[in-house]
Amino acid sequence: MKPVVEARGVGRVLPGLVPVTLVDGIDLAIGEGEFVAITGPSGSGKSSLLYLLGLLDRPTSGSILLEGRDTAEADAAELAALRLSKLGFVFQFHFLLPEFTVLGNVMIPMRKLGGSPETELRKRAEGLLEDLGLGDQTSKLPSQLSGGQRQRVAIARALANRPRVILADEPTGNLDTKSAQTVFDIFARLTRETGTTVITVTHDEGLAAQTSRRVSLVDGRLAMRSSIDASPTSE
Numbered sequence: 676m677k678p679v680v681e682a683r684g685v686g687r688v689l690p691g692l693v694p695v696t697l698v699d700g701i702d703l704a705i706g707e708g709e710f711v712a713i714t715g716p717s718g719s720g721k722s723s724l725l726y727l728l729g730l731l732d733r734p735t736s737g738s739i740l741l742e743g744r745d746t747a748e749a750d751a752a753e754l755a756a757l758r759l760s761k762l763g764f765v766f767q768f769h770f771l772l773p774e775f776t777v778l779g780n781v782m783i784p785m786r787k788l789g790g791s792p793e794t795e796l797r798k799r800a801e802g803l804l805e806d807l808g809l810g811d812q813t814s815k816l817p818s819q820l821s822g823g824q825r826q827r828v829a830i831a832r833a834l835a836n837r838p839r840v841i842l843a844d845e846p847t848g849n850l851d852t853k854s855a856q857t858v859f860d861i862f863a864r865l866t867r868e869t870g871t872t873v874i875t876v877t878h879d880e881g882l883a884a885q886t887s888r889r890v891s892l893v894d895g896r897l898a899m900r901s902s903i904d905a906s907p908t909s910e
């Protein structure tokens with residue numbers, strides 16, 4: 676199976692009088708429909724790796740491949756276009772725009788990508804929200820929703836342009852146990868039913884155990900087991 680996202684010898688060093696190594700020598704191949712948890716102690720580089728895999732940051736060594744394409748030479752506009760059309764992001768904080776309705780928030784990335792009539796975009800956004808149990812909340816403002824509902828809107832927005840990969844950074848960090856479980860249930864269903872790849876940073880052992888693969892970091896490097904796990908998808 677061809678990997679959807681691949682890191683080849685990826686390192687990221689912050690320059691300075693005392694350079695800081697965020698991640699180092701990461702080799703990782705993640706396939707279609709995989710549900711991957713990035714785990715490790717605080718400060719081990721989990722968010723840094725996620726940002727690199729999501730093309731939000733650039734490696735200082737090695738490269739990231741998306742659907743087999745090396746992104747090392749892509750300029751900022753090309754990276755932005757790839758993020759918009761191929762990737763979806765969910766963060767610990769929802770980052771919904773407060774003045775837009777739930778539906779309006781989900782339609783923002785759709786309108787940015789364009790290519791379909793407004794009525795079609797609206798229908799698709801409504802379908803996504805319905806699917807995530809928010810069919811009766813579409814005209815509300817984010818402030819009128821619970822934390823769990825807001826995070827589901829953020830997931831709907833991440834899915835707006837039918838991404839190949841969802842990248843989530845501690846998406847359950849602000850949620851109660853039940854809402855956190857709902858988020859992971861949604862991710863599991865997405866990977867199973869649509870072949871979307873989900874890569875999520877989490878420090879919650881119980882949730883990490885529900886994914887199909889663990890990638891563990893220690894001091895910015897893959898822990899031994901993660902390297903072994905990386906091999907089957909790159910065959």
Ligand SMILES: Nc1ncnc2c1ncn2[C@@H]1O[C@H](COP(=O)(O)OP(=O)(O)OP(=O)(O)O)[C@@H](O)[C@H]1O
Pocket residue numbers: 689695696697715716717718719720721722723724878
């Ligand atoms: N802009 C920065 N300047 C200096 N150090 C940084 C910067 N960004 C990250 N770091 C350091 O790099 C290391 C990796 O950070 P990162 O946020 O990727 O780790 P993490 O595993 O996600 O941590 P946490 O679980 O606490 O969120 C940490 O030691 C962090 O303090």
